[in-house]
Amino acid sequence: MIKPVCYARGKFLTMDEASVSVNDLGVQRGYGIFDFLRVSGNIPLFIDDHLERFCHSAQEMRLIYKESLEEIKDIVFQLIKENNQPSSGVRLLLTGGESPDGFKIIEPGLVIIQQAITPPPDEMNLTGIHLLSYPFQRQLSHVKTTDYLMAIWLQPWLKEIGGDDILYHQEGFVTECPRSNFFIVTQDGTLVTPDRNMLKGITRKKVIRLSKEMGLLVEERDIHFKEIKEAREAFITSSTKRLIPVRQLDNMHFPLQEKDSVTERLWKSFRFLESSFT
Amino acid sequence: MIKPVCYARGKFLTMDEASVSVNDLGVQRGYGIFDFLRVSGNIPLFIDDHLERFCHSAQEMRLIYKESLEEIKDIVFQLIKENNQPSSGVRLLLTGGESPDGFKIIEPGLVIIQQAITPPPDEMNLTGIHLLSYPFQRQLSHVKTTDYLMAIWLQPWLKEIGGDDILYHQEGFVTECPRSNFFIVTQDGTLVTPDRNMLKGITRKKVIRLSKEMGLLVEERDIHFKEIKEAREAFITSSTKRLIPVRQLDNMHFPLQEKDSVTERLWKSFRFLESSFT
Numbered sequence: 254m255i256k257p258v259c260y261a262r263g264k265f266l267t268m269d270e271a272s273v274s275v276n277d278l279g280v281q282r283g284y285g286i287f288d289f290l291r292v293s294g295n296i297p298l299f300i301d302d303h304l305e306r307f308c309h310s311a312q313e314m315r316l317i318y319k320e321s322l323e324e325i326k327d328i329v330f331q332l333i334k335e336n337n338q339p340s341s342g343v344r345l346l347l348t349g350g351e352s353p354d355g356f357k358i359i360e361p362g363l364v365i366i367q368q369a370i371t372p373p374p375d376e377m378n379l380t381g382i383h384l385l386s387y388p389f390q391r392q393l394s395h396v397k398t399t400d401y402l403m404a405i406w407l408q409p410w411l412k413e414i415g416g417d418d419i420l421y422h423q424e425g426f427v428t429e430c431p432r433s434n435f436f437i438v439t440q441d442g443t444l445v446t447p448d449r450n451m452l453k454g455i456t457r458k459k460v461i462r463l464s465k466e467m468g469l470l471v472e473e474r475d476i477h478f479k480e481i482k483e484a485r486e487a488f489i490t491s492s493t494k495r496l497i498p499v500r501q502l503d504n505m506h507f508p509l510q511e512k513d514s515v516t517e518r519l520w521k522s523f524r525f526l527e528s529s530f531t
Numbered sequence: 532m533i534k535p536v537c538y539a540r541g542k543f544l545t546m547d548e549a550s551v552s553v554n555d556l557g558v559q560r561g562y563g564i565f566d567f568l569r570v571s572g573n574i575p576l577f578i579d580d581h582l583e584r585f586c587h588s589a590q591e592m593r594l595i596y597k598e599s600l601e602e603i604k605d606i607v608f609q610l611i612k613e614n615n616q617p618s619s620g621v622r623l624l625l626t627g628g629e630s631p632d633g634f635k636i637i638e639p640g641l642v643i644i645q646q647a648i649t650p651p652p653d654e655m656n657l658t659g660i661h662l663l664s665y666p667f668q669r670q671l672s673h674v675k676t677t678d679y680l681m682a683i684w685l686q687p688w689l690k691e692i693g694g695d696d697i698l699y700h701q702e703g704f705v706t707e708c709p710r711s712n713f714f715i716v717t718q719d720g721t722l723v724t725p726d727r728n729m730l731k732g733i734t735r736k737k738v739i740r741l742s743k744e745m746g747l748l749v750e751e752r753d754i755h756f757k758e759i760k761e762a763r764e765a766f767i768t769s770s771t772k773r774l775i776p777v778r779q780l781d782n783m784h785f786p787l788q789e790k791d792s793v794t795e796r797l798w799k800s801f802r803f804l805e806s807s808f809t
Contacts (some may be wrong), residue, residue, distance in 0.1 A: 399561045
């Protein structure tokens with residue numbers, strides 16, 4: 254079996270060879286940012302959007318890397334060609350790098366890996382998912398940092414109660430799932446999604462644009478639990494999952510309308526957008 | 532020059548050889564805990580206290596490691612013997628380990644490194660330090676996680692204003708510095724230090740015990756800014772710094788009483804406690 258290749262410490266290496274120094278701020282201080290994109294038919298989906306966000310995250314965290322965005326893009330294409338994993342994911346990771354005093358940033362470390370993922374199904378998930386809300390606000394939430402401390406820490410609790418994913422909230426307002434964005438469709442058919450205290454996903458951006466093109470009213474603003482209770486539909490979006498309807502949030506249930514729901518129309522339209530690239 | 536030795540992936544390695552996989556949850560998700568102790572005259576100071584806290588942090592984060600505390604202690608002593616860095620620091624790091632899906636904990640990775648530190652001076656720092664307060668509450672703050680995202684992110688701001696360190700607060704109550712605990716001495720000579728929403732330091736614990744032995748009144752409870760304004764003294768404690776008086780917090784100034792201040796008496800008594808081990 255050919256070992257998958259990745260990029261670390263300035264060169265192409267097999268995954269076994271790739272590593273990060275024990276003195277890296279990414280390891281010792283959890284200081285790093287990343288981005289993750291899906292590869293479909295050997296095409297890295299929405300790569301320019303992901304690179305733009307990666308660049309923005311790095312800037313916000315004062316991580317100044319040597320490689321240009323064009324170089325990074327080239328590396329991604331080289332990995333895809335080399336590994337030939339047509340349906341997979343690419344993780345762009347930028348760590349704080351080795352530090353003389355365990356605090357000061359000198360030179361960040363770029364790591365790019367291609368990894369297996371479960372590709373999203375070719376029909377929309379009609380079972381929906383069950384979200385559990387949890388009171389938490391991510392620090393520096395507008396940046397895609399490597400901080401998933403709370404998300405991983407909550408996994409046993411999530412499993413115990415039997416939920417599929419977590420929805421963070423603060424003072425009655427929901428923000429985001431650890432790896433997805435959250436949307437509701439109101440009774441009058443308006444699409445609403447939070448626009449602060451959370452990370453703006455690439456799928457979220459595409460879905461908002463598609464909604465507007467479809468003539469839907471879209472509101473990016475705070476969402477209170479009271480409003481979710483009255484909502485007609487709820488769904489989440491992520492690069493690896495596309496759109497998934499929410500069946501239940503805590504004790505709130507949403508009827509999964511199989512035909513002509515806004516979620517389904519958006520799923521189809523997003524699927525069509527994707528297929529125009531692959 | 533002999534290369535310092537460390538412990539990683541189950542064996543003794545030189546620092547150049549030691550690394551963490553790019554698939555480790557410590558790198559990809561910032562999921563890890565650690566402890567840090569000072570070595571003086573080749574003696575690891577308060578090692579049992581540090582190991583106890585390390586073990587507690589690991590349990591809280593559901594990181595189940597193979598090594599017994601006795602084995603870890605043996606590794607620390609072996610490193611100290613091998614490296615012969617009489618005045619240094621030992622970092623015990625436990626990362627989430629390699630994960631098949633980038634989320635699930637399978638087997639944590641233990642890394643133990645010995646590193647150079649600036650040893651604390653042999654007289655108490657009489658210049659004192661200047662703290663700047665910042666509104667922030669660390670997640671899972673009772674655990675010594677590797678999460679220093681905010682602390683590192685704030686460094687340029689700290690430097691710009693000219694402060695020496697940050698003091699976190701929430702709703703008017705102070706909690707901790709990123710790597711130190713905070714104490715005040717009230718006008719009537721009572722020692723007060725926060726006891727929640729922060730990490731309980733080993734030096735903090737020793738200082739509280741010494742204070743009680745010296746007949747001081749000690750209160751572990753919330754401290755509001757209003758109370759700090761009225762305080763006679765303020766200081767911070769940490770394993771690498773012992774006690775350092777606070778000269779200024781924001782616009783509050785504390786006269787540095789060079790003779791017979793509570794801070795100085797505690798510094799001396801802590802120094803004496805340390806010397807009983809070395």
